Amino acid sequence: MTASELPSWNAGPAKRAVLDFVATATTPGAGFIDVADRIAAFDNDGTLWSEQPLPPQFDFVFRRWGKEVAADPLLASIQPYKALAEKDMSFFARVAAQDPETITPLLEAFGRSWAGTTPQDFDAEVRVWLETVKQPKFDVPYIDLVYRPMLELIEYLKANDFRVFVCSGGGRDFMRTFAEETWGIYKENVIGSAADYRYVDGQIVRTESGLGGLDIGPGKPEHIFAQTGRLPVFAGGNADVDIEMLESARFALLLNHDDGQREFAYSTGAERAVARAAALDWTVVSMRNDWNTVFGTVERVR
Amino acid sequence: MTASELPSWNAGPAKRAVLDFVATATTPGAGFIDVADRIAAFDNDGTLWSEQPLPPQFDFVFRRWGKEVAADPLLASIQPYKALAEKDMSFFARVAAQDPETITPLLEAFGRSWAGTTPQDFDAEVRVWLETVKQPKFDVPYIDLVYRPMLELIEYLKANDFRVFVCSGGGRDFMRTFAEETWGIYKENVIGSAADYRYVDGQIVRTESGLGGLDIGPGKPEHIFAQTGRLPVFAGGNADVDIEMLESARFALLLNHDDGQREFAYSTGAERAVARAAALDWTVVSMRNDWNTVFGTVERVR
Numbered sequence: 213m214t215a216s217e218l219p220s221w222n223a224g225p226a227k228r229a230v231l232d233f234v235a236t237a238t239t240p241g242a243g244f245i246d247v248a249d250r251i252a253a254f255d256n257d258g259t260l261w262s263e264q265p266l267p268p269q270f271d272f273v274f275r276r277w278g279k280e281v282a283a284d285p286l287l288a289s290i291q292p293y294k295a296l297a298e299k300d301m302s303f304f305a306r307v308a309a310q311d312p313e314t315i316t317p318l319l320e321a322f323g324r325s326w327a328g329t330t331p332q333d334f335d336a337e338v339r340v341w342l343e344t345v346k347q348p349k350f351d352v353p354y355i356d357l358v359y360r361p362m363l364e365l366i367e368y369l370k371a372n373d374f375r376v377f378v379c380s381g382g383g384r385d386f387m388r389t390f391a392e393e394t395w396g397i398y399k400e401n402v403i404g405s406a407a408d409y410r411y412v413d414g415q416i417v418r419t420e421s422g423l424g425g426l427d428i429g430p431g432k433p434e435h436i437f438a439q440t441g442r443l444p445v446f447a448g449g450n451a452d453v454d455i456e457m458l459e460s461a462r463f464a465l466l467l468n469h470d471d472g473q474r475e476f477a478y479s480t481g482a483e484r485a486v487a488r489a490a491a492l493d494w495t496v497v498s499m500r501n502d503w504n505t506v507f508g509t510v511e512r513v514r
Numbered sequence: 515m516t517a518s519e520l521p522s523w524n525a526g527p528a529k530r531a532v533l534d535f536v537a538t539a540t541t542p543g544a545g546f547i548d549v550a551d552r553i554a555a556f557d558n559d560g561t562l563w564s565e566q567p568l569p570p571q572f573d574f575v576f577r578r579w580g581k582e583v584a585a586d587p588l589l590a591s592i593q594p595y596k597a598l599a600e601k602d603m604s605f606f607a608r609v610a611a612q613d614p615e616t617i618t619p620l621l622e623a624f625g626r627s628w629a630g631t632t633p634q635d636f637d638a639e640v641r642v643w644l645e646t647v648k649q650p651k652f653d654v655p656y657i658d659l660v661y662r663p664m665l666e667l668i669e670y671l672k673a674n675d676f677r678v679f680v681c682s683g684g685g686r687d688f689m690r691t692f693a694e695e696t697w698g699i700y701k702e703n704v705i706g707s708a709a710d711y712r713y714v715d716g717q718i719v720r721t722e723s724g725l726g727g728l729d730i731g732p733g734k735p736e737h738i739f740a741q742t743g744r745l746p747v748f749a750g751g752n753a754d755v756d757i758e759m760l761e762s763a764r765f766a767l768l769l770n771h772d773d774g775q776r777e778f779a780y781s782t783g784a785e786r787a788v789a790r791a792a793a794l795d796w797t798v799v800s801m802r803n804d805w806n807t808v809f810g811t812v813e814r815v816r
Contacts, residue, residue: 248694248700248701331739331743375700375702384743385743388743392550398550398677398742399550399742399743399744400677400702400741400742400743400744402743406740409736409739409740410732410736411732411733411735411736411739411758411762412732414761414762416735416736416739416745430712430713430714431713432713433713433718434711434712434713434718437633437711437713437718438708438711439702439741440700440701440702441633441686441687441690441701441702441704442701442702443718456713459716460713460716
């Protein structure tokens, strides 16, 4: 361990567990992991960036749906537009509980909003949002609320020949817009809930069908297997929707949001994950105690 | 260009076109391609290995279905088992024509045969086949019929910071079994027709549903986009089912099987592709004239 490893992490059991795992995985002997098997997977919302008061992609989507309701006020009588019009954020928060009465209308609405668009259209729309919209509590662009300790961890894993994937309930194509510059991983290493596309007249065009196979709960290991042919050996998450992904990995890291001063303090949506962490001896990271810095960017290893 | 580049390729317009494209793509100026965009995609059957008399995976599948018919003779009255029992290979060859009367029962049968198996089970079954079964014309394992010039091309592209994907109508999980040792690319770089899996009790288990989204025709660029977030800049294929993938790339290579002496001479299933190659100025590779060696392995660049 050199002083430059994970500089935003305070010395303590969490940092020690990460360094020990990687040292063991990369040293011949018991616990060594073949380079081919070194797949790491991280959740995004609440694991790589702030997800309060709602995951940032909701802000992006709400702006679009707000315009749609303004153009067609009848929409406000059906979900999810109704919840948006009534500012009923509890409706959206029930995604975390994998409630079909929230998820089904949400996915249908996603399908409707961007049907017929090309990836170029969608990227441009996300980029405008990234550059112009600010998070309400911190008054900075959402992309400035990425956790520097996690970016260091990604670089550290890459430097040890891990191939790092992000596996989030959020939209695959939404995340791919900023994955390369923000996380330093290629678009193909981003797994998420995904729209359906067709190749028509030489163009990739989004269809009207809703997002298929939501990337939460068991969908996470299923999609990691589909994308990579393996389950991860290292996984990081923060919520109940990450439990199956964390269980599927040899080393599991659970981020605990206990820092109301520098970020947010909450445990809603993570109650079962905290219990599993205790039962399965996962590495629990206290944002307050284990991180000396919360937000920021890093130098890239490669 | 050094003498060591593409040694199994004879000097000629095809080799020259490949070297020129890569030189232009990697040299600042017009035609330069950002490293992030350097996605190459190759078909497998008939592009990376021999596909006559039928793509090798059919041999693997037929052995399984043969056992199923022996155990349940009534199966022989329905497709695809009927065609197998009657040795009606024309039924299977109609996959290339994307005939739904072949494809639908084929996919359903694939779904039935391996439902409930784990990736470990399936890998083991493929490995036994790879090690014990020989191709009828050459009397060697199918895996020995991989084209050395194409392996050199994969290494050459990788050495120039291309990320190489295989995108085949064949089974994703079938190909992933041997991708790393044979092609030198990770499993996550293999795109193909894929079974559906669920994560149940800590295990990835194949479901009964048939393969979804066959990876042929427009499915190829659709799946490359889904897997990578991009369309390829370099694509290689040999048949009509590769046309859309080849059209979606900046540089397209079409392999012409004109070498009845060293491999096979045939153009069935490639008639439209040959016409598109002429119309769109694709690089057509003559196996007979452009390759001084057909089969073999290569040293890995990395």
